Amino acid sequence: xxxxxxxxEVSPEQVGEFEHALGLALSLIRATPGFIRLEVRPxxxxxxxxxxxxxxxxxxxxxxxxxxxxxxxxxxxxLHRFYKPFPEVTYFGDPLVQVEETHFxxxxxx
Amino acid sequence: xxxxxxxxEVSPEQVGEFEHALGLALSLIRATPGFIRLEVRPxxxxxxxxxxxxxxxxxxxxxxxxxxxxxxxxxxxxLHRFYKPFPEVTYFGDPLVQVEETHFxxxxxx
Numbered sequence: 001x002x003x004x005x006x007x008x009e010v011s012p013e014q015v016g017e018f019e020h021a022l023g024l025a026l027s028l029i030r031a032t033p034g035f036i037r038l039e040v041r042p043x044x045x046x047x048x049x050x051x052x053x054x055x056x057x058x059x060x061x062x063x064x065x066x067x068x069x070x071x072x073x074x075x076x077x078x079l080h081r082f083y084k085p086f087p088e089v090t091y092f093g094d095p096l097v098q099v100e101e102t103h104f105x106x107x108x109x110x
Numbered sequence: 111x112x113x114x115x116x117x118x119e120v121s122p123e124q125v126g127e128f129e130h131a132l133g134l135a136l137s138l139i140r141a142t143p144g145f146i147r148l149e150v151r152p153x154x155x156x157x158x159x160x161x162x163x164x165x166x167x168x169x170x171x172x173x174x175x176x177x178x179x180x181x182x183x184x185x186x187x188x189l190h191r192f193y194k195p196f197p198e199v200t201y202f203g204d205p206l207v208q209v210e211e212t213h214f215x216x217x218x219x220x
Contacts, residue, residue: 002154003151003161005161007200019206022206022207023207026207026209029209030209030211035211036210036211037208037209037210037211038207038208038209039205039207039208039209040205040206040207041113041202041203041204041205041206042202042203042206043200043201043202043203044112044169044201044202044203045201049200050202050206051113051115051200051202059154090117090153090159090161091153091154091155092151092152092153092154092160092161093151093152093153093154094151095149095150095151096129096132096150096151096152096160097132097133097136097148097149097150098147098148098149099136099139099140099147099148099149100146100147101140101145101146101147
């Protein structure tokens with residue numbers, strides 16, 4: 001699995017409009033083969049900053065399957081105007097380590 | 111809940127040593143009240159870059175409970191020498207939206 005990561009920076013005055021557009025855009029990414037899970041979290045101390053995390057089965061599900069689709073053109077039209085600057089996307093692999101409150105789970109995938 | 115977020119940058123030559131030290135350090139953070147979950151993921155295309163995500167019950171569980179503890183001094187002694195530059199920590203709140211492959215779940219916590 002692949003985790004797509006981006007920090008989104010939106011003008012504080014446009015937060016309401018952005019969050020509405022995001023709600024409209026979600027079905028576009030969700031319909032993409034290889035999509036597993038998306039979450040968007042607001043920063044605690046900076047209005048307009050968000051963490052976007054998307055899990056994909058394979059890197060190409062995002063870079064080719066989504067980004068070269070018509071759904072991505074619609075996604076971009078809805079969302080890209082809000083980003084200043086345009087976010088850098090980074091891809092991370094399966095966890096090297098995972099620890100939970102009462103369990104220790106060394107990753108078995110490496 | 112709070113998600114602590116940092117991008118860790120380690121020299122590619124020190125990756126093995128860092129990953130070993132990380133394994134030793136995990137029990138220190140796990141023992142902290144309010145700790146829920148930690149994961150560290152390696153970047154796909156850049157050796158030595160990692161995504162650190164830690165879930166805490168409250169912000170203060172990290173900023174006070176962990177950072178002002180003796181366990182944090184041990185954690186720092188094990189890990190901080192690997193980071194160049196020293197990572198910026200950002201805190202994110204509960205998800206604004208979450209979408210999974212076959213389910214749509216608007217966050218209920220806002």
